[in-house]
Amino acid sequence: MLSNLLDCVPDGVFTVDAGWRVTFFNRAAERITGIRRDEAVGRRCCDVFRASICEHACALKQTLATGRPVVNKVVYIVDAQGQKIPISISTAILKDEHGRVAGGVESFRDLRVVAELHRELEQQHSFADIIGRSAAVRQIFEILPQIAESDSTVLLEGASGTGKELFARALHTLSRRRQKRFVALNCGALPDNLLESELFGYKAGAFTDARRDKPGRFARAEGGTIFLDEIGDISPAMQARLLRVLQERVYEPLGGIEPVKTDVRVIAATNKDLAQQVRDGRFREDLFYRIHVIRLELPRLRDRREDIPLLIDHFVARFNRLKGKDIVSVSDDVLARLMEHPFPGNVRELENIIEHAFVLCRGGVIEMKHLPPDLRGNRLGEALRLGEAMTLRAMEKLLIADALRRHGGSRKLAARELGINASTLFRKLKEFKQITAARAGKA
C-alpha cells in the first residue's frame, strides 16, 4: 500500500537496511537513476545511488549516526549513462514497530527540472546581459531601449562594480549604432597628455617617436559609441578639450592643424558625485550639463539584494562554462551569508567571491569552506549555533563587530541598527581597544 503510494510521488525514494542494502526503490528513483527496481533492491546503496557524497560524506550515514535528518542537500549522482545529474537529497531514520532503528530512507529530487526553470527565469530577468529582477533594475530595463534610441549623451552614475560598462554596452547594442564599434576608455587610469593622444590620436611628428599618424579612440569609434569611464577624474584642461568635442562635434589630433569632424555617441560614467564636484569647483559646470543630458543611477548590490540569488546562478553557470566544472549551486548557508553581506564592491565583488569558490570547490555545491576567509568568519552566528558559553561583554563585542561588518564599517549605521548612540558605540569601541591593548601588553 505504502509502496504504491511512494510510486506515485515525483521524487525518488529509497530505503536501506542497517547493512546499507537497498530494500525499496520507487518508480521515480528508477526514472532518475536509470536503474530498475529489481536490479537495485538487495544491492549496496552506494553502488546503486553513486552520489558525489557516497564516499566521503554520506548523508544517510550522518543521519543514522546523529539521529538528525539531512534536508535538501544538493549533490550530484552519476546515472547509468555516465551523466552527472544534480539532485537535492533529504534523509531520515527508519524505525521498526518496536522503535528500534531499522535503517534509513532517502528522498531525492531531480534538479535538472529546477535548473531549467532557473534558466527560463534568468531569461525573463535579464536584458542585454544585465541580470536583475529587483524594482530598481526593472525600472532601468524599461527605459533602456528609449535611451538607446535617443542618441543623446548619457551619464552613468554608480559605485565601483555596479556594472557601468555593461550598461553602456547594452545602450550601444540596443542603439542604431550597434553595427559600429563600442570603444571603452578608463579616463582615470591615464595621465593628461597620454589621455589626449589616446582620445584624439596624433599626427606624425607631433612629438619625438611619433613617426606616423595614430588614430585616437574617437576615430576608432566613428559612427559608434565611446564609453568614457571615470570621467570625474579628468583634469580641467582635458575637461575643456572634451567640452569642445561635445559642443562642436569636432576635435584636433595632437600635432594636427585641421579639425576632424566626429559622429560618436558619448556615454560617460563616474563613481563620484559629479554635481558635488561641480559645487566644489573641481568639475566644469558647462561640461557637466553637456554630459548630464540623460542620467542613469545604477543601484548598489546591497540595495537590490533580491537579485543576489539570480546573479549567483548566473555566475555559477558562467564559471562552469569557462572552467569546465560541474558545480550545481551554493549551499543554503552560503546563500544566507551572501544575502547579508554588504558588498562594498557590488556585483564585481560577488563575481570574485564565486570565482574564488570555484577554485576551491571540486564539484557539487559551494560550501562555506570554499568562500574567502573574511566571509567565512561569522563568529556571532557560529557562537550562537554552537551554543558557546560567552560573557555578556564578549557577546556585546561580537554584536558590535557583526553590525560594523554588515554596514561596511559605518559606525553611524551600525549604531542605528544596535539602537545606541554613535557616541556610545565609539566609547565602547575605544574600551574594547584598550582591553585588547592591555591583554597584548600582559602577554
Next chain:
Amino acid sequence: MVIAIPNCQGRVSPVFDVATRLTVVRLKGQAELERREVTLVEALPAGLARSVVELGVDVLICGAISRMLQVTLVHAGLRVVPRICGEVEAVLGAWRAGTLGTPEFQMPGCCGRRRDERPARCRKRFRHQPQSRV
C-alpha cells in the same frame, strides 16, 4: 601492465570523479610485481586524467564515472572498465582470473541498459578481457 582501482575503505569507490585514493598494481602475467596507494588531488576531469596517465596506468577499473571523464581518459590512451563494484582485492583477483564480467562485480544498470532492454549486453565489455596480457 599497470592496473589502477579507486579505493574507498577496501571497496571500489562508487564514483571515480570524486575518488581520492587509487590502488595502483603492476602485474606481470599473474604475478603482482608492485603495489602502491596514491592520493588523488586533482578535481577537474583533465587534471584527474593527467594524474592517472602520469602514473603509467594502462587499465583503470572503476565504479561509476562521468561520461566526460571517461572520454578524457580513453582519449589519453587508457582502457577504462567502468561500473565495477566490490572489494578491491576480489576485483583484482577477478581481473586476473578473467571473471570480472560476472554479475557480482557489476554495478546495477550495467552498460547503460534502459528499463525495457534485455540484460545481457555487459558480457561484451569483457569479451576481450586480456587475462594473459602482460
